Amino acid sequence: MNIRSTTLKDVIEIIPNIFSDERGFFFESFNENTWKKQGLPYSFKQDNQSYSIKNVVRGLHFQTGEHAQGKLVRVIKGRVLDIALDLRQESPTFGKYELFDLDSESGKMIYIPEGFAHGFAALEDSIFHYKCTGEYCKSAEAGIHWNDSSLKIPWEVDSPIVSLKDQMLPTFEEYLQGSYSVN
Numbered sequence: 196m197n198i199r200s201t202t203l204k205d206v207i208e209i210i211p212n213i214f215s216d217e218r219g220f221f222f223e224s225f226n227e228n229t230w231k232k233q234g235l236p237y238s239f240k241q242d243n244q245s246y247s248i249k250n251v252v253r254g255l256h257f258q259t260g261e262h263a264q265g266k267l268v269r270v271i272k273g274r275v276l277d278i279a280l281d282l283r284q285e286s287p288t289f290g291k292y293e294l295f296d297l298d299s300e301s302g303k304m305i306y307i308p309e310g311f312a313h314g315f316a317a318l319e320d321s322i323f324h325y326k327c328t329g330e331y332c333k334s335a336e337a338g339i340h341w342n343d344s345s346l347k348i349p350w351e352v353d354s355p356i357v358s359l360k361d362q363m364l365p366t367f368e369e370y371l372q373g374s375y376s377v378n
């Protein structure tokens with residue numbers, strides 16, 4: 196597999212070895228020993244999967260404090276524009292985000308460590324899968340508004356479909372003035 200650093204400190208892009216033949220293709224989406232040898236995070240506590248119709252935007256989400264989650268994200272079907280936003284005040288890339296075009300054919304994965312807000316837009320009807328380094332904790336859920344005017348995230352979708360919960364999320368400025376601690 197190929198591992199590439201990104202513009203965000205500690206966010207890693209992973210391209211697995213894909214074995215193609217006349218039937219289709221195969222790749223290992225996770226292997227503890229291989230990841231351990233490559234110095235990649237390998238301890239995950241929960242797998243999640245969501246299906247989003249085209250134009251859905253989910254996020255930007257994170258869990259606060261000790262419940263912060265690292266996420267290994269990939270697309271099983273379709274194509275998404277994925278985003279990671281660095282919320283770690285001590286990070287050299289604090290307040291920066293990067294967009295990642297993820298699709299089912301490339302198998303490309305992104306590892307997003309604890310301390311980031313995460314979201315994605317479904318550019319097609321898509322199945323999204325991610326491994327989390329920590330379990331879900333409803334009381335620790337937090338987020339930042341998907342359409343924040345200071346972040347100006349270019350989602351590439353027309354009339355996004357956003358949950359009521361996400362429509363109510365604070366702006367990045369409101370978050371910064373709040374009392375959240377992401378890790």
Ligand SMILES: Cc1cn([C@H]2C[C@H](O)[C@@H](COP(=O)(O)OP(=O)(O)O[C@H]3O[C@H](C)C(=O)[C@H](O)[C@H]3O)O2)c(=O)[nH]c1=O
Nearest residue numbers: 243245253254256257266313314315330331332358360
């Ligand atoms: C995240 C989560 C949710 N749920 C329940 C809670 C709700 O009843 C239902 C839907 O949850 P929600 O609307 O928060 O799902 P998403 O909008 O896809 O949230 C996720 O979207 C962005 C992209 C993320 O990175 C987060 O991991 C996660 O917040 O699933 C669970 O039971 N366990 C869980 O781990």
